[in-house]
Amino acid sequence: MTAAASTELEALHRVFGYDAFRGDQADIIRHVIDGGDALVLMPTGGGKSLCYQIPALVREGTGVVISPLIALMQDQVDALAALGVRAAFLNSTQGPEERARVECAYLAGELDLLYLAPERITVASTADLLDRGRIALFAIDEAHCVSQWGHDFRPDYLALSMLHERWPTVPRVALTATATEQTHLEIQKRLQLENARHFVASFDRPNIQYRIVPKDQPQKQLLELLRTEHAGDAGIVYCLSRASVEKTAEFLVEQGILALPYHAGLDARVRAANQARFLREDGMVMVATIAFGMGIDKPDVRFVAHLDLPKSVEGYYQETGRAGRDGMPSTAWLAYGLQDVMQQRRMIDQSEGDLAHRRRLSAHLDAMLALCETVQCRRMQLLAYFGEKSSPCGNCDTCLNPPESWDGTIPAQKLLSTVVRLQRERNQKFGAGHIIDILLGRQTSRVDQYGHDDLSTFGIGTELSETEWRGVVRQLLAQGLLAVNSDGFGTLVLTDASAGVLDNSRTVNLRREPERTTRATRKARSAVADLPDALQPVFESLRAWRAAAAKEQGVPAYVIFHDATLRELATRHPSTLDELGTVTGVGESKLAKYGEQLLEVLAAVRAA
Incomplete structure (x- = not known):
């Protein structure tokens, strides 16, 4: 192992208490430490934050993190402080004295990480402040917010191309937990990361x-x-x-x-x-x-x-x-359900965006419906x-x-024929409920009012239940064979594709929901579930200690230790500080802060 390669590994173990990197972490971290730009697509829980936190600890200067999450900056800083990392934030929740303290710490080189909201970094005074200090790197978190194709678009992110223009020698790492190829390309373009190295991890979350x-x-x-x-x-x-x-x-x-x-x-x-x-x-x-x-x-x-x-x-x-x-x-x-599809279609039709925007929304919805069906x-x-x-x-x-796939062509023809007859013979449009009543031959007050029992499709759909008919409507909407009218009343109309069903040139395959079965018992639903019975009291004692420590410090319990660390403590039952220091998640700072307390808890359980 080279001396350079050991630097980030040493930080990983000393600060975070881990022995090895996962997946692409090592390559990403080394690339950024060496001054390269990176675009990182990694699933939630995949360890994205280490990809900029460790380079910020290894490189000279302060790592500047652009985050849209003002409400969570305090928790993020608290979690880092618990690890012994010198972190702070600048945002609108602070008073002048607190902001001045953070600015002084940055200028004195006393911060490893500084969190900023995207709208703050574009303010001239903030940019001038950063110029007066030493910047180790820029980390652009939740980078999909720059994409208008994505789902959390933030206009403030569009201005972040200025990072490369104003500080061309400072490495940038943009990170997101989700991006299609189209979103990926837009992030690259808008943040001027054309020359960045791209790291795309598996999106699978098998748990x-x-x-x-x-x-x-x-x-x-x-x-x-x-x-x-x-x-x-x-x-x-x-x-x-x-x-x-x-x-x-x-x-x-x-x-x-x-x-x-x-x-x-x-x-x-x-x-x-x-x-x-x-x-x-x-x-x-x-x-x-x-x-x-x-x-x-x-x-x-x-x-x-x-x-x-x-x-x-x-x-x-x-x-x-x-x-x-x-x-x-x-x-x-x-x-x-059916109302979800109709509501989403109606919202798209009534959207204030242009045609291209509505097409983007429709493409998003079509993909979501395909997943459901x-x-x-x-x-x-x-x-x-x-x-x-x-x-x-x-x-x-x-x-x-x-589930089963079944040939729903005939039911689809019956339903679409009813819509045709209402529109062309009566110049009327109705929602799914009334159309299903007609197909089932129900003599409702509305059917009587409009004389719809005279329609040739009245009562021809009794082979399916109301629930099954609602499923047919839902799936025809999902397949674009039926549409929600833009009148705002949720009425149904034909599409250009409907004709192929009616003239028998197109087959309609539908999904039939399977009979509900009792699900298999989850193997390890809770953190304690797969611990032997004898170790469960140890785990619960450690959790009780953690809850008290978190309450006393005013931080979330996971900032003290994750459940995984408590499980390992319960399993290995260390009895010395040296043994404790080898437990995953127990870094140097936490060992010094909590080591003696943990040994006391474990000794008390052992004595009981």
Whole structure:
């Protein structure tokens, strides 16, 4: 091993308590240390932060991190401080005295890492401040925010091309957990990273089980998931609207589950307090819009549930990726129904963007619908979206309980014929519910009012149930064989592709939901599940100590130690500081700060 190569390894072990790098980390870190630019695509939980933190420790000067997450900067800095890293931030939450203290520390060369929001670095006074100090590197976190094709577009990121223009000799590393080839190319172009080395890791998160279920009283479905599989676990529930967030959080609380709401309509102090509780307390469920989650570093989120259809596969992947950062088995669960498809189509039609923008939104939605309706392995479909080939995973719902594909051409023709007759014979448009009533031959007040029992398609669809017909409508919308009218009333109209179905030149294959089966018991659902019975009290004693230490310091429990470290402590039961120093996640600073306390806890358990 060369002296240069040992530098970053020494920092990895001394500061972070790890013995070896994972995947491409070593190559990325060496490239940046040597002064090269890098574009890093790595999944959530893959260790992206080390790719700039270690070069910032090894190179001379301060690593400047551009992050959109003002609300989380304090937690990020606290986590680094616990490791003995000299870190600080500059943002709008600070008063003049605190900002002046941080600026002085930077100018004196007393900071390893400095966090800034993108809008702050473009301010002339901030740029002038950076000029007066020594910059080790620029790290652009959540780099997909620069892409208008991506799902979290931030206009402030567009100005970050100035980093290369103003500081051409300072290495830049742009990092994101999700990017299609199109987003990838846009990041490269907008940040002027054409000459950067690209590192693309696998997007696979094998510990996450992907499941998509038909919507049927989604709140009750969610409650069953939490009670039967994730009792007492931390998790995130995503809803499309603020009202749905509030109602779902209230429902869970009424059912005895610790749940909090989070959306942009809440007072900023309430949002901050709820976020802090989620990060610091065990077993908390956050019900949120997509305004919540980016940069959340809580490793023990055991499930991410969606009660509404995400707008894109990229968004879905990013959101579900917040589960299981610690590598333990976790669940990504989505309830999806006909109204979701109609609502998303209507929102696209009513979008204020130009035609190109609406086409981008439609392409995103089409890919998301394809994931929902696939009869193949969900993980294969998800990874294929990011250009990655894989084989069936054996751990998603379509692998564990495969659905059938059936020839739905005749039902599709019956439904489309009903739409044709309403439009052409009566000059009328109706939503899915009324059309299904006609097909089922129901003599409703609306059918009577319009005389629709005279239609030739009245009552010709009794071979399917209402639920099955709703599935047909949903899948015809997903395949572009039916559309939601732009009148804002959710009525259905034909598309150009409908004609091929009606004239028998196109076959329609549909997905039939499998019969529900009892899921196999999760092998290791919680951090303690695969520990021998004799070691579980040791783990719980360590958790209790960690919770008390975290509360005393006002930081999340994972800032003290991750569950994985506590599990190793419980298993190996070290009795000296030297032995303790070989445990994964126990770096030099944490050994000095917590070593004696940990040995006391372990000795007490041993004596009991």
